[in-house]
Amino acid sequence: MVRPGEHDILLTSMHNLNSRQESAVQRANYMWMWFSKLGSPKWFYELSGKWLPWLVVAMSLLLVVGITWALLFVPPDYQQGNTIRIMYIHVPFASISLAFFPLMAVAGTITLVWRMKLADMVAKTAAPLGAWFTALALASGSIWGSDIWGTWWIWDGRLTSMLLQFFLLVGVISLRSALEDAEAAAKACAVLSIVGCINVFVIKYSVDWWNTLHQPSSGFSLSDQAPNPPEVWIPLVIMIFAIYLFFAVSLILSIRNEILVRERRSQWVEELVQGT
């Protein structure tokens, strides 16, 4: 039984509830709009065009500082001498190469679930770049080991799982080129990328699981007495950031090319082509 006066309160609270629900729906709509905008190739092309110069500037600065520091100022290791300078190339490339399969798996999942165009472009362009990164990590490690370990290659856990990652990436690339139907190729690559993520854990923990020749991660310490004083690891951190930026820049450049090819019949690309 509603008494007079209470009726208004009831109505107001119902109204409040409705407006709250409405705003939730609206928010979900905005989220969805933002999400689909993120997947729009045109939007990405324009935004990345604005970001690229800044990324290149930051990358160049960090590279100059990092390489000068690594080649001239880092003290030689008490056991490995000047080969320690190889670490500033090997470690950034090896650690960033582990990011490729997770990246491709996330992009693949988005492709499978939401069929976002941009996600598949990311997955497609990341695979060859990942193969390059893995190859350079393997090559630099091998050249480093040839003197320090006395061997170019050994079938230990870290090296073998890293080689497997290289072959998996080559597999993803060939799978895409082998399947004629672009959509089927995208789906197959997405599934392979998700499965390939297992190997990333194997690489990461291989040095802890098996007694291998490859040393485990040393970690960073601020103490002067630590085996890795700041003068050794600060340039390494700088190089890792620099190579991450390089990874971002080269990936963005390839994605932009992929966008131009796949969207060639859209009006904005035709206008862009005519403007050149």
Next chain:
Amino acid sequence: MFDSIQFSSIGEFFSMGGYAFNVWTVYTLFVLFFAINLYFPLIRKKQILSEQKRRLIVNREMQTLKNDDGENS
């Protein structure tokens, strides 16, 4: 700052304490890899743009030819 440079001469820097081959091969590979991965996308972009431009021009010419045919018949 220059006091903490680890080498006393250019020759010593290039010889890398006997590890010249290892250190300089890795750094050369890095520079090559770096240059290739930035250079090729830029070349490819130019190629794509010129291909698309040619396609647009051909399309337009085909369109005008078709229109002319339409007027003649």
